[in-house]
Amino acid sequence: MLQAFRCENTFKFRDIENKIKSKAPYLLELFQQLASRQRNLMYDTAAKRRGDTDDWVDEEILDDTTMDVDEGNMEFSDAYGDTEADHITVGIQPGLTEEAGVESCISGDTSKDDNMSDCTSEVGDKRNILSRNVKRCRRLVTTAISALCYSRSTNSNLLQAQMGHYFLCARTPKRPVEIAHQLGISVSYSSIAKALEAIAKSVKEHVRKFAKQWPAFFISFDNMNIFARKKGERLQNQGGMLNLTSAWLGINPESSSKRMFTSADVDISRASRLQTSDLLPNETNLRRNLSTSQYGLYSTLRTYFGDQMSVFLRRDGSQLKPVVIAKIKLLPQQKSIMYTFPCFDKNEAIISEVTEILQSMMKQMDLKGVDLVDKKVMHKGDLLTVRNMGYSPSLNISSPVME
């Protein structure tokens, strides 16, 4: 099931289209021509490819495609998970026209207003950027073929599962989802619910294994106060303020430390070494302050007078170099790995409940007392959270929000 989730995290219509194209290129081309104004081409091309002129819609093609697309389907009962953040691609999808085949004869015609007119026209166009209309046309074709496959077998549901999950993420109510299901563009609501359970199970499993994989992990949590309005208020079922706690654990995967820290790494007795000079600016700080000013001035001038600044040229005709600021410790570009814990029905403003939250998180991570002996784990949050973590757990006092 996590496949569905995984696919959606890196959702690309292109992937579905490629799957269809690799298994049934004729069918794809046929549909693309159907979506085009130039119907005459449609008959010719399909017929030429198949070697005859009648019966251009081949039942076998559709069956084959359905079976092939089945391979990438979502088996809701057979969930497996890989929710690591590193599979989530970020950025712009690389060149859409790199591939040969059907793409080579598809090009954009941005001059035409008709959305459906230009799917297969202008065969010789070699432009690398597809027009918005062509992209839209291709998505419609992919959706139509996926819906056809889905009508033949509900196991062929790659697109439908992804769309179903999207509907849920976008907080679409049940009724429209069921309509979309009947129209063949989404799985049913019950399937989505099963998918969610499978994803939650998988995330739970990942949280359980996280400490083994990333021993230098850290935890962060915060209070979440919600005024919950109960449906159909009754004497025993009044609306009211709920004090919950949300928490998550994470790591920047390119961190140099790969071990769990020990109490030797955090020695409070070394606080005695703190000197007044540690708190006052030194030569390096003042030098950096100068860089801060230079860069601050430059970036502001650039924002408001960038055009004028580029006009000024030196005697040799070159432009002035921009002011740059030296990096001190620039973190490498990376995507942090983060998982949320289940929401805790505890109030972090109550010290004893903070202790319970801390213990629950360790339980979720499958860390027992023995694993944490003499260890140190970073726990972060706002000042209230941090202070409450610093109190003795036996002190049962309440400390309301102070920020």
Next chain:
Amino acid sequence: MAARELEENTPEEQLAYVEPITGLFHYGWAILSLIFRSHERRNDEFGSLVYWMNWIKRRTNMWDPTKGRVVEFGKCNSFFNHLTDAHLLAAVAVELGVDSWNGIQEKLASENWRKTIEAVSKRVSNPGLVFSWRQETNETRDVVHENAMLLLQQGLIYRRFSQATRVGDTGWIQHCLKFFTIWLQNDDPKCGTLSNYRAESVHIMACLTHIWSDDFRTHWLENCLVNPSGSRKGWMPDDQYGELVVREMKDKFSAVNANHFRNIMSRQVMFNREVRESIYRDIGATEHYQHSSAVTAVPDVKSLTEKLLRERVFHRTPGRTHCSDDARLLITSSIDIFGLGCAKIATGFTAENYKDSKLKDNDGKRSVDHVEEPEEGSELGETLRMELD
């Protein structure tokens, strides 16, 4: 055996693995509050924050003067950045010898602006400048100029912190934290005590310099920010990400089906968000309900800059205590949080007080005796006192 021993331990010992560290988002928020407090002054007074808010027609309720609190971080942050921009441009204009926005445009196209930047930055980068001016007699002081210089200096450091956070340069963050610690130590009563962050800032500095091992410090520097998107400028403090998690969870919360929310939905709220964004990105559909749109800051900054230039704020005029808006109204001084902070630290009280509170009797264990005296009249203070009594 070890496990059994652990179970017999006190709760304090069982939770000894917890190393609590304050997140930088709330820290930055407190610093913005501190800057606002130091420049608040009287509302009708030239150069006060409310004066500038009114000048560019921003709503003043983003800042709560009675509690000295930044209510809406985004708005206050944006306003303060624009105000800093205007002060920077006014300082540059004085260096260029012009007195209007158009004059700056013309001069920058015809003069070596690198030399201008160098000259201005040499003047403004000395953080103790205003403190030394204030040691002079009233006849030689220029209060208007001092106030503007303080805002400019604080704005530059605060902006460096924000920029370093966004691009993920934690070395610069560490640099800024030192200045923030100094600022927080100022003892001007008008600035409020901000005692919680005052103590916490010293603790962070002590951790970074002595308490943490090199490995642990490096690890903090590598993990005090997170990057949910993986983009180059996608870094944010971890507690800011926590606020995003809270927002997503609240969005998905259902009191009717609370168990389903807690056990199923809350585990995947951030993934759901990524799914939505991924689909929108791939399909290119119009994303509705996105009410914020980038508004150009040029008119506001231009208006502020020209006012500063008209008042000749960056021309140091000895003995100036009024401005042309109302010659009867005396301009009061903004608080020099850097100078006062340094003076306080230099007495040695800050370091000694911290060491005493940490090392009194806890041997590095969790204890409550380092709790700072809460601010007078604060809700927390009253509750704590009641509970402890």
